[in-house]
Amino acid sequence: xxxxxxxxxxxxxxxxxxxxxxxxxxxxxxxxxxxxxxxxxxxxxxxxxxxxxxxxxxxxxxxxxxxxxxxxxxxxxxxxxxxxxxxxxxxxxxxxxxxxxxxxxxxxxxxxxxxxxxxxxxxxxxxxxxxxxxxxxxxxxxxxxxxxxxxxxxxxxxxxxxxxxxxxxxxxxxxxxxxxxxxxxxxxxxxxxxxxxxxxxxxxxxxxxxxxxxxxxxxxxxxx
Amino acid sequence: xxxxxxxxxxxxxxxxxxxxxxxxxxxxxxxxxxxxxxxxxxxxxxxxxxxxxxxxxxxxxxxxxxxxxxxxxxxxxxxxxxxxxxxxxxxxxxxxxxxxxxxxxxxxxxxxxxxxxxxxxxxxxxxxxxxxxxxxxxxxxxxxxxxxxxxxxxxxxxxxxxxxxxxxxxxxxxxxxxxxxxxxxxxxxxxxxxxxxxxxxxxxxxxxxxxxxxxxxxxxxxxxxxxxxxxxxxxxxxxxxxxxxxxxxxxxxxxxxx
Numbered sequence: 397x398x399x400x401x402x403x404x405x406x407x408x409x410x411x412x413x414x415x416x417x418x419x420x421x422x423x424x425x426x427x428x429x430x431x432x433x434x435x436x437x438x439x440x441x442x443x444x445x446x447x448x449x450x451x452x453x454x455x456x457x458x459x460x461x462x463x464x465x466x467x468x469x470x471x472x473x474x475x476x477x478x479x480x481x482x483x484x485x486x487x488x489x490x491x492x493x494x495x496x497x498x499x500x501x502x503x504x505x506x507x508x509x510x511x512x513x514x515x516x517x518x519x520x521x522x523x524x525x526x527x528x529x530x531x532x533x534x535x536x537x538x539x540x541x542x543x544x545x546x547x548x549x550x551x552x553x554x555x556x557x558x559x560x561x562x563x564x565x566x567x568x569x570x571x572x573x574x575x576x577x578x579x580x581x582x583x584x585x586x587x588x589x590x591x592x593x594x595x596x597x598x599x600x601x602x603x604x605x606x607x608x609x610x611x612x613x614x615x616x617x618x619x620x
Numbered sequence: 621x622x623x624x625x626x627x628x629x630x631x632x633x634x635x636x637x638x639x640x641x642x643x644x645x646x647x648x649x650x651x652x653x654x655x656x657x658x659x660x661x662x663x664x665x666x667x668x669x670x671x672x673x674x675x676x677x678x679x680x681x682x683x684x685x686x687x688x689x690x691x692x693x694x695x696x697x698x699x700x701x702x703x704x705x706x707x708x709x710x711x712x713x714x715x716x717x718x719x720x721x722x723x724x725x726x727x728x729x730x731x732x733x734x735x736x737x738x739x740x741x742x743x744x745x746x747x748x749x750x751x752x753x754x755x756x757x758x759x760x761x762x763x764x765x766x767x768x769x770x771x772x773x774x775x776x777x778x779x780x781x782x783x784x785x786x787x788x789x790x791x792x793x794x795x796x797x798x799x800x801x802x803x804x805x806x807x808x809x810x811x812x813x814x815x816x817x818x819x820x821x822x823x824x825x826x827x828x829x830x831x832x833x834x835x836x837x838x839x840x841x842x843x844x845x846x847x848x849x850x851x852x853x854x855x856x857x858x859x860x861x862x863x864x865x866x867x868x869x870x871x872x873x874x875x876x877x878x
Contacts, residue, residue: 402624411626418627421634429641436649441656449653456650472651476643484638500631504622509631563622 400567401498402505417503424487424500455483466605467612474611477517481510482604489566489596493589502566504559511559514607515551522614535614554610558603565599765840766806770816773842773853777819780851788824791847800828800846805838820844
């Protein structure tokens with residue numbers, strides 16, 4: 397049993413490795429982009445819209461509302477980043493019910509990559525919103541400059557916790573299914589798969605919301 | 621090792637590409653579509669509000685026109701009613717006038733018929749009375765009626781009272797010859813003529829010249845005319861009285877029938 401899809405390698409030359417993580421990530425990317433293109437090429441501004449458009453509108457609107465609720469700010473600047481995090485992780489986890497599929501989020505490399513993106517997005521949004529010094533003073537030198545090391549550790553630990561939480565949950569789900577298959581091959585795996593779908597969605601929601609909370613913390617200081 | 625640096629970098633790049641592409645193909649178009657719909661709905665609402673406003677104005681206008689029409693209708697109805705009343709009055713008066721005229725005409729015709737009938741009746745009655753009287757007198761007295769009439773006339777001449785005689789004698793004589801006319805409905809025998817002349821000369825005028833004349837207008841009788849005075853015995857008088865009485869009876873009958 398593979399602990400992570402990174403271990404399924406399709407092609408390798410030097411450090412360049414094409415493994416299941418990358419392949420399934422590309423698959424998901426193609427799926428999402430093609431699906432979005434398919435729906436949005438014929439968008440309608442009237443009150444009669446297609447089911448696909450309706451689905452995407454509900455999705456985008458729901459993400460926007462969640463962002464607004466968490467950040468108390470207009471969601472437009474954050475929707476592409478946070479929304480993509482949610483959609484990517486959610487689709488990645490939901491597809492785990494497909495036989496032979498390995499969720500890229502089950503790879504610590506993927507979750508680390510996403511956490512690193514969040515790690516860099518926080519200061520980017522913060523600096524964009526209130527300037528470098530303003531961000532640095534209010535985010536790293538609070539409540540006193542002596543807290544700077546702890547604040548830095550806090551930022552890193554946030555990133556690590558984000559990545560490990562997602563990896564652990566997805567990986568554990570896959571592991572539990574694997575273990576149960578060996579113990580009770582009938583029925584139980586199905587229930588666990590259903591649980592996996594729920595867990596996957598919750599994890600996607602938690603990851604995106606936490607990312608938004610961190611970004612909001614970095615951008616809200618100005619408002620306060 | 622659980623973390624592959626190449627995979628991490630590749631996944632970061634993948635994720636950033638995915639963010640860019642989803643922003644291009646998902647968020648932007650969907651947001652724009654929703655924005656466009658929102659604007660369109662706002663426009664439609666604004667248009668609807670404007671139309672509602674217009675409709676309110678139209679409604680007010682319509683109600684106003686309806687009220688005007690209702691008042692006009694009332695006025696027209698009143699006017700028409702008055703015209704109809706006037707026309708009715710006019711026609712009623714016209715019909716009344718026509719009826720009155722027809723009734724007057726009918727009454728006139730009736731009166732004419734009545735008079736005609738009365739005249740006819742009177743004539744016939746007179747003739748019948750004359751015939752009957754003549755027959756009765758001739759049957760009763762064994763003398764003809766004309767003789768009786770002449771005798772009665774001569775008696776009257778002899779029986780004139782003083783007042784009558786004076787009145788006639790004091791009247792002026794219209795011509796120098798003093799002709800007295802005796803008109804009768806029949807021929808007077810010579811013997812009777814002598815007696816009449818004698819009676820006249822004794823009672824009225826001694827020098828008078830007496831002329832005898834037969835008048836067809838008389839039914840039966842004899843009449844003397846001198847200086848505006850008249851002495852006569854004529855069945856006409858009786859017949860006139862009879863006619864008057866008959867006419868009175870007929871009138872009373874007519875009134876009772878009416």
